[in-house]
Structure formats: structure tokens, C-alpha cells
Amino acid sequence: NAGVTQTPKFQVLKTGQSMTLQCAQDMNHEYMSWYRQDPGMGLRLIHYSVGAGITDQGEVPNGYNVSRSTTEDFPLRLLSAAPSQTSVYFCASSYSPTNTEAFFGQGTRLTVV
């Protein structure tokens, strides 16, 4: 099993560009989420999904869109990149929304110049 796979691992964008961070899991997990990790801020939740077709906002959703058309995939879209979105992004999945461990991907390091 591959677990949670994120692509790309590194990306540099210019201000105003858009892009999609990919996340795929092969564990048939219903619950998936996106976090960003910044120095001194810890992991902050961007968006999450409790199943295909269902998404909700987390703590820091502005500037990001998500959709969940399949159980396996949960892409994160940056609509118009800003320097404040420079961060490391992690996708996570778990079997159910509560009481179960989350599996994390290896992260995408994004720099917006």
C-alpha cells in the first residue's frame, strides 16, 4: 500500500498563479483533510471532507478550494497564489472522522514569490 500520496513535493509559484495540490489515498478512508504547517504556528486545518461529495471549511480556508468527487482523491486548489500561502501543505486521511489515527502524506513545500 502506498498510503497517502501527495504531489508535487516542491513547487514555486508566482503571485497570482493558480495550481492544484494533489492528494490520493489507497486505504478506502472516508475522512480526508488538508493542513498547512508554518514555523511557530503548528498544523492548521484548511479544509476537510467526511466522504465523497461532502467538504467543509477548517480554520484557514480563505484562498483555497477543495472538492471530493471520489473516495480516493482530495485535491487542494490555490485560486490566485499569494506570498502568505508560502508553507508546507499536508494531506491526511483516516478511516472515520473521529477516534481513529490519521495517516499523513509527505507534504508539499510551496513557495510563492
Place this chain on the structure above:
Amino acid sequence: EDQVTQSPEALRLQEGESSSLNCSYTVSGLRGLFWYRQDPGKGPEFLFTLYSAGEEKEKERLKATLTKKESFLHITAPKPEDSATYLCAVQASPPLVFGKGTRLSVIA
């Protein structure tokens, strides 16, 4: 609002020097408290889940305990390979809420 505070921010230990990391939390209706380990450039890796006060779990040199207000991660006789950032997270409703982590360095 659910909150998690971890202390200390950073901890430097000599190999074999036991210590504890603290995670204090405020949450309505705790469903679980989670400990993760994160190595540089990697995603967090699950260590433990604790559900109720008084519960303890162990794995090699690590032992996690839980009270109604806080959790401790005890590290007994640490080795350099235990160096990492340790993250605590709580869950009431579905999203996990993370603390900022404790960066542990174990020096040989």
C-alpha cells in the same frame, strides 16, 4: 474553542536522560487525544491515542498518559534516534486540533 498548548517548545537531552513533554488542552467533549512524531521534511507519524483520564499507552521508550486537563509523553532513557518534533492533537468534533509541538534533541 478547542485549544492545545505544548511545553516546552524545545528540549535538549543527553542520551539516557529521561524527561516528559506536556500537552494541556481545553476541549468540550474529548473524543480522543493523539500523539504524533514528525521528522524533518516528513509528515507526522501516529504514535498513540488516549480516550479517557487515567489511560496509559507505551511503545518502546515512550509512554503517554492522560488526565482531564493534560497529557504527558514520558521518554525513558532516550537515544539520538528519538530526536524529532512531537505533536499533540485533540478531537471533539471531526477535525483534529494540533498543538505547536515540542522539538526534542537527544545528544549522544
